Amino acid sequence: MKRIFVLFFMLVAFSASAQEFKPFKVNLSLGYAKALASGVSGGVLFSLEPKYGISDNFDVGLRLESAFIARGVTVNGNTTTGDIAGFGSYLLTGTYVVGTGSVRPFVGLGAGLFTIASGGVITVTDNQTPQDVTFTAANKFGAMIRAGIKAGHFVAGVEYNAVPTTSNKLSNTSIDSKNAYLGIKIGFDIGGGRL
Numbered sequence: 001m002k003r004i005f006v007l008f009f010m011l012v013a014f015s016a017s018a019q020e021f022k023p024f025k026v027n028l029s030l031g032y033a034k035a036l037a038s039g040v041s042g043g044v045l046f047s048l049e050p051k052y053g054i055s056d057n058f059d060v061g062l063r064l065e066s067a068f069i070a071r072g073v074t075v076n077g078n079t080t081t082g083d084i085a086g087f088g089s090y091l092l093t094g095t096y097v098v099g100t101g102s103v104r105p106f107v108g109l110g111a112g113l114f115t116i117a118s119g120g121v122i123t124v125t126d127n128q129t130p131q132d133v134t135f136t137a138a139n140k141f142g143a144m145i146r147a148g149i150k151a152g153h154f155v156a157g158v159e160y161n162a163v164p165t166t167s168n169k170l171s172n173t174s175i176d177s178k179n180a181y182l183g184i185k186i187g188f189d190i191g192g193g194r195l
Contacts, residue, residue, distance in 0.1 A: 022053070022191060022192055023052050023053040023054075023059075024050075024051070024052055024053070024191055024192070025050075025051050025053070025059075025189045025190060025191035025192030026048065026049065026050045026051070026189070026190045026191060027047070027048070027049040027050075027051060027061075027155060027187055027188070027189050027190075028047075028048055028187050028188060028190065029045075029046070029047045029049075029155065029185040029186065029187025030044075030045070030046055030185065030186065030187060031044070031045045031047075031183050031184050031185030031186060031187075032044065032045070032183070032184045032185075033045040033067040033068070033069045033087075033181050033182070033183050034069065034181060034182045034183075034184075035069045035070065035071065035178065035179075035180075035181045036178060036180045036181060036182060037073075037177075037178040040069070040070050040071070041069075041070050042069060042070075043067065043068045043069035043070065044067070044068055045065060045066065045067035045068070045183050045185065046065065046066050047063060047064065047065035047066075047183075047185065047187070048063075048064045048065075049061045049062065049063040049064065049093065050062055051093075051095070051189075051192075053192065056097075056100070057096060057097050057098070058094070058095070058096050058097070059094075059095055059097075060092070060093065060094050060095075061092075061093045061094075061095070062090070062091070062092060062093070063089065063090075063091040063093050063110055063112075063144070064088075064089070064090060065087075065088070065089045065091075065183075066086065066087070066088050067086070067087040067089075067161075067181060067183065068085070068086050068087075069085060069087070069181060070085070071085040071177050071179075073175060073176070073177050085116060085117055086116075086117035087114060087115070087116055087117070087161075087163070087179070087181065088114070088115040088117075089112065089113065089114045089115070089142075089144075089161065090112050090113045090115075091110035091111060091112035091113075091143075091144055092110060092111060092112055093108055093109070093110035093144070093146075094108055094109055094110070095107070095108035095146070096108065097150055102151065102152055103149065103150070103151045104149070104150050104151075105147070105148070105149055105150075106146075106147065106148055106149070106150055106157070107145075107146065107147050108145070108146040108147075109143070109144065109145055109146075110143065110144035110145075110146070111141075111142070111143045111144070112141070112142070113139055113140075113141060113142075114139070114140045114141075114142045114161070114163045114179070115137070115138075115139050116137060116138045116139075116140065116163070116166065116179055117137050138166055140163050140164045140166075140179065141164075142161065142162050142163040142164060142179075143161075143162045144159050144160065144161050144162065145159070145160050145162075146158065146159040146160075148185075150189075153188045153189045153190070153192070154186075154187075154188050155185075155186070155187050155188060155189060156185070156186045156187075157184075157185055158182065158183070158184050158185075159182070159183040159185065160180070160182055161180060161181050161182070161183060162180050163179035163180050163181070164179065165177065165178050165179060165180075166179060
């Protein structure tokens with residue numbers, strides 16, 4: 001009989017500890033990426049973010065994300081759509097989760113490196129002569145701000161990725177590609193211990 005009580009209390013203690021805060025988790029997300037240049041269509045994004053919880057409400061992480069969107073190119077004030085561009089990001093993040101319930105809002109910040117793949121060739125008319133301009137691949141330091149809701153291990157959020165504009169010059173014509181984009185994501189946390 002004593003063994004049954006000991007096993008019962010061990011089982012209760014184990015299940016109670018399984019509900020407690022555990023510091024390490026990994027977030028996997030899929031979403032929609034929209035370039036912030038006007039007249040440019042959106043694309044898809046994938047992200048992986050290992051996180052370490054400093055407390056039950058604050059964690060730090062490393063966001064690894066790939067976004068594939070049409071690049072918006074502005075020539076003399078007119079926006080056109082460029083080729084599909086790939087954006088990779090490697091950001092250190094900090095996220096604060098509000099409250100202690102099962103459904104909790106969160107806010108966060110991040111900063112780090114964005115890699116921008118080549119945007120292809122854009123044909124520009126400069127002084128009545130069409131010329132091809134190539135946007136080469138670039139690395140830019142940028143930042144991110146996020147907000148969303150966490151329900152158990154399910155996570156839904158919106159992220160604004162502030163990436164500096166890429167500029168080219170063609171004689172007297174200024175050619176800019178706005179690299180900032182908005183990400184709308186859904187995903188889930190693996191680990192973390194909180195349901």
